[in-house]
Amino acid sequence: MPTPQRSDVDLREAAEGALRRLVGRDDARLRDDQWTAIEALVSRQARALVVQRTGWGKSAVYFVATRLLRDAGAGPTVIVSPLLALMRDQIAAAARAGIRAVTVNSSNVTEWDQVHAAIAAGEVDVLLCSPERLNNPQFRDQVLPRLAADAGLVVIDEAHCISDWGHDFRPDYRRIRTLLADLPTGIPVLATTATANARVTEDVAEQLGVAGDRRSAEVLVLRGALDRESLHLAVLDLPDPAARVAWLAQSLGEMDGSGIVYCLTVSAAEEVASQLRAAGLEVGAYTGRTDPAERERLEQDLKDNRVKALVATSALGMGFDKPDLAFVVHLGAPSSPIAYYQQVGRAGRGVSRAVVALLPGREDRAIWEWFGSQAFPPEDTVRATLAALSPERPTTVPALEAVVDLSRSRLEAMLKVLDVDGAVRRVQGGWLATDRPWEYDADRYARVAATRAAEQRTMLEYQSATTCRMAFLRRVLDDPELADGWTCGRCDACGGVALPAAPTAEAVSSAQAGLDRVGIEVVPRRQWPSGVDTLGVPLKGRISGGEMAETGRAIARLDGLGWSGSLRDLFGERDEAGAPVDAELPVPLRHAAVRVLDDWEDLWTVAGGAHQATVAGVVGVASATRPTMAAHLATGLARYLGVPVLGTVAPVPGRDEPSRHDVNSAQRLAAVARRLGLVPARDATTGEAASLDGARVLLVDDQIDSGWTVTVAARLLRRAGAEAVLPFVLGVR
Structure with a gap:
């Protein structure tokens, strides 16, 4: 890769000019260790680990180095970063320094093609990607090799996540070791973190030094004081x-x-x-x-x-x-x-x-x-998973759940570890066994548990x-x-x-x-996810006040205590064939639902000494898995409030495909928005449709997962004339 042909004085002057543009201050100067790291990366294409307290200026090191390397004709910087919040802040900071930064992560799937095209056209200075992207089959096999070959700098942010000994070890980060080993000679690498003790620092530095089948000759480690005077x-x-x-x-x-x-x-x-x-x-x-x-x-x-x-x-x-x-x-x-x-x-x-x-x-x-119990599963569980996988035909995670006694999150985390270990491989359509020998490293897992x-x-x-x-x-x-x-x-x-x-x-x-007290608030969504408008659903930005639900109520969260246990039993009950049991709502939960309504001040007014409901009627959300229970809940609450059922939010005929839960938020919303429609109740005598004009409506659903069903249903009701929509659900996931 090109190397800037400048004296140290000229290089530092250029570096501090880039820093001043980055932070927007004319008096900004590089710390000594910042300059040491930048000089090592730019002049010597070194590998460096910077362990410095939060606020020290670690991001300035890689943005300034990026500016100098790009000015010398080097390729774009690739930053592996764990959190969306970090990516958003870094993109904004980069723009201040004239650095063109883009991101590829789970929240902007609809933009990936444009991002990849901009990279190929040389229009990108920095690509930020989440560690999870490193194991996405398309990104891993098609995009990452090209980026790694052409990169001017590779940055591993929050590098303590690489280490088993770190407090926030992430299986996806283990793939970084493979990425580093495959880098062509001469591409500098920077790892940064604020949260590493001596053991973690040593472990990360060792992994950072991997280059092919050998250790790199140079890993610069810069550690600073941890005191924060404020x-x-x-x-x-x-x-x-x-x-x-x-x-x-x-x-x-x-x-x-x-x-x-x-x-x-x-x-x-x-x-x-x-x-x-x-x-x-x-x-x-x-x-x-x-x-x-x-x-x-x-x-x-x-x-x-x-x-x-x-x-x-x-x-x-x-x-x-x-x-x-x-x-x-x-x-x-x-x-x-x-x-x-x-x-x-x-x-x-x-x-x-x-x-x-x-x-x-x-x-x-x-x-x-409890969190400790979510660690790597015992050997017999891992072996059962490997035995259930084929080396030729991909198996989905839902299919594995039927044969492996693990929750979805633990199963997926285990598969990531096995993938990095080479025992399985993620491909389009699921997971494959590789038939490579694999050993259960019980000693390592025990050491990590002892450290915890x-x-x-x-x-x-x-x-x-x-x-x-x-x-x-x-x-x-x-x-x-x-x-x-x-x-x-x-x-x-x-x-x-x-x-x-x-x-x-x-x-x-x-x-x-x-x-x-029984009952919790259900705070309405206020923002549509980015990218949903590119999926054929014209929704973007903040949700209009005229289309948004009010703050609603639920009996409890499903992962809490008290009433959560009854709700977990209700939603977890299956018949002999494994299908959800559909029956009228159990009596204790009917009483709990009524107590929630009684305590909901916005739902009642006092007239003539008597409490009267402020809503004109109830609209229920139809359920594909528990239609009897959903209808029983809506009609029962309507009777208790003394108001009619005004309609149902249900799948539009021909669009009743089940909603997927393994896709990103924009895709989930798009599927819900395309599927649901409002079916007004009709008068049994006249056949006239119930009117929602100016009505306050109680919207009733069984549970909230992503929240998009209630959000879309409220929008349908508001656009049909409802003055306000008050959601009620049994449980919140």
């Missing part, structure tokens, strides 16, 4: 979930600025967000179940301070960039100090003071154990520590610059931060009632 760490031990939620509802408004509240599970994040909204706080829930388009909207709302906080799982982590994030609160402790440091590192990048509070829970260990257990013990020690908390984290993360006896002077142990007081008994009682 962070004020504290731990608050409260007795139960109700006390923690009450403290948050009482204290959030007292905290400066906006921030993130982390929870360990999706259900906890959604339940806490609902409670905080009920307390009058403007918050949003951000989890792995949140649709990409909705995630983008929520990220922007937080960046623009339109919300006080996002209540999030670890889905909002690596790569999210808000320099003025003023606080990070954890309701429940992550299982690893590395994961904890990575998440709190989101705060205080551009402000002088940020509060970081950990509220551990008694239930944390049970949650850690040790990290959990370390988190418990952090919670009970009476010495400097930042010093504790720097020590367990092997900070090379930590001096003996150093203290931060800013944490609660050092006397540098005081959290708001414990909640009142009244506040705790109110929070407990909220946790015990």
Whole structure:
């Protein structure tokens, strides 16, 4: 590849010019280690690992190096990046420096052809792709080899994901080792992360140095200090979930600025967000179940301070960039100090003071154990999967589910590991066995499990520590610059931060009632996914207020406690042939549904001393698998409210193909939008269709998965004249 023919002085001057354009500041200067990495990549085509704290400027290294290499005639940079939030921010940053960046990921499938054409035409400086794309058959076999051969620079962002020992190991990242080994000589490689202890750093550096069948002669490792002078760490031990939620509802408004509240599970994040909204706080829930388009909207709302906080799982982590994030609160402790440091590192990048509070829970260990149980399956399960695969005829994941006792997510994760190990291969149409010898590495899995257990013990020690908390984290993360006896002077142990007081008994009682109450909010979708308009469905951007549902209600989430168990039993019941059991709704769930309606203030008004429903009628969503139950639910709720059934949202004749769940959000929405139509009820005597003009309507469905059925149904009703649509479902997945 071409090498810039410049002196070090000229090269650094060009590099700092690119940096100033990138950050938009005329006084910007490269840090010494930034320049060391850039010079190694550009002048010596080296392989480098940069381990530096969040906010240090790792992305500046690869964008500046890209600018210099492209100016010298090198090919485009390929960045493997794990999160969509990171990609969006990086594309915007690249544009400021005059760098043309594009992305290929699961949320923009409809744009892939245009992206590939732009790359082939030389119109792209940077391609960002998710690690999952590395195992997409078409991308892996047709696009990636061409990119790797022509690349000017390869970047592995959040490189700790490569390592078994990292807190966020991802099977798809293991394929990067193969990518690096296949690179032609002379293509520089950069790996970056903020979250690696000495063991992870050594492991990543070793894998980074792979070049064909030999070790590369040069792997430059640059590690910096982990202290963040703006962070004020504290731990608050409260007795139960109700006390923690009450403290948050009482204290959030007292905290400066906006921030993130982390929870360990999706259900906890959604339940806490609902409670905080009920307390009058403007918050949003951000989890792995949140649709990409909705995630983008929520990220922007937080960046623009339109919300006080996002209540999030670890889905909002690596790569999210808000320099003025003023606080990070954890309701429940992550299982690893590395994961904890990575998440709190989101705060205080551009402000002088940020509060970081950990509220551990008694239930944390049970949650850690559950996630631990999702590790690599036992050998007999793996062997059963391999035996079920053919070397010639692809087998789909749904077909494998019938013979392997694993959930969909665990099965898919296992297949990814087996793919990287060479035992199976993903192709168009499913998975093939390769007939290559494969050994179950029980020793390695046991070592990783032991490491995880040790990290959990370390988190418990952090919670009970009476010495400097930042010093504790720097020590367990092997900070090379930590001096003996150093203290931060800013944490609660050092006397540098005081959290708001414990909640009142009244506040705790109110929070407990909220946790015990049947019924949860169903927040409507506000944004159509990008690309759906290219699939023949003219929907784009934010959902118009005149076509959107109101905030709805459900009995419970299916992955929670309490009523969730009854709902899981209901939806999981199968007959001898394996088909869903279709019958009238069980009596206990009828009572639960009525209780939800009773507590729904927007559904009632008082007239003449009596409660009357504010809705003019009910519209049910037809079910292909449980038609009896769906009809029974809609008509039963209509009778309870004393209103008629005004119609049904059902498949249009000839378009009743089942909806697929293994496609991206745009494709799922397009299928729903094409399939569903409104069938008005008709008067038995006159045959006239029921009118929805000006009506408030209760929209009834059995459950919410992607949310597009309810969203499309609400749009149909609003366009038919409904003034408002209030969704009710039994359960939310």
